[in-house]
Amino acid sequence: MKTKPLRVGRITIGGKRPVFILGPCVIESEKFVWRM
Incomplete structure (x- = not known):
């Protein structure tokens, strides 16, 4: 699975x-x- 980071303001998720x-x-x- 390919993922792309998501930017929300100054934060990258x-x-x-x-x-x-x-x-x-x-x-x-x-x-x-x-631990999960």
């Missing part, structure tokens, strides 16, 4: 780095997110 879209009820800690 996607590309080579993973993007997580999660609600606050799912995120327990930064460690938990990276």
